[in-house]
């Protein structure tokens with residue numbers, strides 16, 4: 001079953017600081033994703049990958065087109081639906097992680113991950129238990145679990161960020177280079193955790209790393225200068241250079 005259908009999606013920015021100049025992030029993008037699929041998005045820097053993910057999460061409002069998400073309560077056009085519908089989707093079905101952890105001052109790592117869970121259906125202690133388990137699976141040193149992420153290294157923060165996105169087990173998870181600061185061994189661990197802790201989650205992820213694309217993706221979407229050039233099975237993509 002299809003979980004997401006993107007049709008003729010465009011994103012153009014109006015740059016007020018440079019006299020209203022228009023910058024096109026991407027144009028005329030159409031593709032669909034099936035339940036449980038892992039779609040990797042690759043392409044050169046500036047080709048529109050992050051902007052696309054932000055449009056799918058509605059951090060950015062698309063300029064034109066539609067993004068139909070088959071939510072549990074029926075289809076929703078993420079591109080145009082009211083803000084409250086987006087907030088509800090983000091609480092229950094739609095997850096997102098960028099490569100940077102948004103700082104929450106004076107909240108220990110374990111609670112950064114657990115909070116969205118106890119704000120949902122879980123009891124506080126059960127939420128903390130899942131958070132601890134995930135952070136440990138991602139090899140975050142145990143003495144950091146109760147420390148504030150503000151003092152963590154880039155890779156440690158990235159593991160907290162990833163754990164927070166995985167913990168609620170969203171139906172659709174959008175990942176924007178979530179392993180960019182990890183060493184190869186920890187990156188492999190992170191991919192195992194994605195596989196082990198997510199249950200039937202569909203993933204759309206931007207990756208620059210060939211290992212990630214080759215080891216976990218089912219299909220690859222190749223962006224070039226703001227257009228979606230092609231979507232191919234991952235096996236067909238093997239051996240190509242990733243920008």
Ligand SMILES: Nc1ncnc2c1ncn2[C@@H]1O[C@H](COP(=O)(O)OP(=O)(O)OP(=O)(O)O)[C@@H](O)[C@H]1O
Pocket residue numbers: 013015023024025026043044045046047048049050051052
């Ligand atoms: N908030 C914004 N305001 C103005 N222009 C933007 C904004 N976000 C992105 N852009 C522009 O849109 C284009 C696509 O950027 P985007 O970040 O989506 O590319 P990308 O493929 O993710 O790049 P990278 O691999 O370097 O992260 C770029 O020209 C960028 O300058």
